Amino acid sequence: MNKSQALKGYFVSIFFAMGLNIFSLPVFFRDYNPDWVLLTLIYWVLAVPEKVGVFNAWGVGLIVDVLTGRLLGQHALAYSLTAFSCLKLHKRLGQYLLRQQSLFISSSLLLSKMIEFMIEDFKGDAQLTVVFLLPVIVGTFFWPVIYTTLRFFRSIR
Amino acid sequence: MNTRLLIVVLVSIFFLIVDHKSSRLDTVRSGLSFFSYPVQKLVSFPSVIKDTLVSIKSYSALKKENALLKEKQVIDRVRLLKFAALENENIRLKGLLGNSFELGEQILSAELLSVNLVPYEHVVVINKGSKFGVHAKQPAIDANGIVGQVLRSMPLNSEVMLITDPNHALPVQVNRNGLRTIAVGSGKLDRLKLPFLPNNADILPGDLLVTSGLGGVFPQGYPVAVVDNFIMQPDKPFANIYATPKAKLDRIRELLVVWSDSTPVPLAFPDEVEAKGTKNDKKENE
Known part of the structure; x- marks a missing residue:
């Protein structure tokens, strides 16, 4: 599979992940909705590290900022830092089992959430409650699903 | 890679x-919204399909609905006639008092x-969005009452903050006696808080709250909420008062964006508005 196809898959999957991020769920599930865009982004950073890097993550973060009405740069900063840590460790992560990866993913999600919280706090209206961290836990459980799904779509083309 | 991260x-x-x-980055935001708009369209697509399926009803049901709506329209028109007469009278009386009267929005x-x-x-x-002239700080209403205000407008869409958002505060007035206060969002879609009224305030469950027009964002006199709970707190300076918004915030599908201030807007019906304006001037001059 060549690089341009990988990039096409990248754009399409990020597009759908953004859709999932703002999908209008019933009130009960809203607090549990994980950060699909970040999970997808991490997958692509690990899969094609030479194509998807810090700048890419930053651009995607800016669009997510506009999409969710945050300060410009909030998701961008969180995503680019997370992408950087994944880039640094991608060789080692490739050797890991899926459940070992999940552990690393959870810390990545936590890092991104904490940066987002810091900025919300700087804006002056944030409360650190469990609700803020629920998406991290749910996101960790969804990592194997994302990984296998995206790899399946990459393998069939 | 490290320099990239630093940049x-x-x-x-x-x-x-x-x-x-500041709002200097709004152009960047507008530019980026061309990427985010398709995502929003994609996400709201299922509900569009659902609406289309619902609207494909049988002929008889539609006919029945049509008859009902026609009947309702006649009643509403009669009511509006009365209101028009009242409005004219109000303008005349305000003119006598030397006050100005706000034109229709x-x-x-x-x-x-x-x-x-x-x-x-x-x-x-x-x-x-701003293509239609929508701009920030514009009130949004529905058929029952105030819904919220425009937070940010982008070329094709805009964000509206509901009155129940914890960061939203709205100057209101009790319709019965004119008591002024501020209604703050509670974070629940069916709740507003009135945190700044003393324990001996003249306010009762069932009182209608209307916008007071102070603050300059919302036009005066639109219904906001009905007071449903008044809990005295003898040991504290302020009472706990809760109200239920009149607008059905959890099930609105459409809302109306209002231009009430003097910012230039594209007129929907230029002739009509002009005619109304001149009429009003005459009344005031009398």
Whole structure:
């Protein structure tokens, strides 16, 4: 599979992940909705590290900022830092089992959430409650699903 | 790779500060919204399909509905006639008192996109933006009462903060006696708080709250909420008062964006408004 196809898959999957991020769920599930865009982004950073890097993550973060009405740069900063840590460790992560990866993913999600919280706090209206961290836990459980799904779509083309 | 990260972090922090302190990055935001708009369209697509399926009803049901609506329209028209007469009288009386009277507001109907931005904020997205002249700090109403205000407008869509958002405060007035206060959002879609009224305030469950027009964002006299709970707190300076919004915030599909101030807007019906304006001037001159 060549690089341009990988990039096409990248754009399409990020597009759908953004859709999932703002999908209008019933009130009960809203607090549990994980950060699909970040999970997808991490997958692509690990899969094609030479194509998807810090700048890419930053651009995607800016669009997510506009999409969710945050300060410009909030998701961008969180995503680019997370992408950087994944880039640094991608060789080692490739050797890991899926459940070992999940552990690393959870810390990545936590890092991104904490940066987002810091900025919300700087804006002056944030409360650190469990609700803020629920998406991290749910996101960790969804990592194997994302990984296998995206790899399946990459393998069939 | 490290220099890349450094650049990105510095630019992000710069963006964050500028965006927090000013609105200079709105052009960047508008530009980026051309990427985010398709996503919002994609997400609200299922509800569009559902609406279409619902609207494909049988002939008889539609006929029945049509008859009902026609009947309702006749009744509403009769009522409006009465209101028009009352409005004229009001203008005349205000003219006698030497006060100005606000003209009828311009409105634009907009549809909600079924997206959910962040779980802890009550902000919705509508499908009309600055292309239609929508701008920030514009009130949004529905048939029952105040819904919220425009937070930010982008070329094709805009964000509307509902009155129940914890960051939203709205100057209101008790319709019965004119008591003024501020209604603050509670974070629940069916609750407003009135935190700044003393224990001996003249306010009762069942009182209608209307906008007071102070603050300059909302026009005066629109219904906001009905007081439903008044809990005295003898040991504290202020009572706990709760109200239920008149607008059905959890099931609105359409809302109306209002132009009430003197900002130039594209007139919907120029002749009519002009005619009304001259009529009003005459009344005031009398």
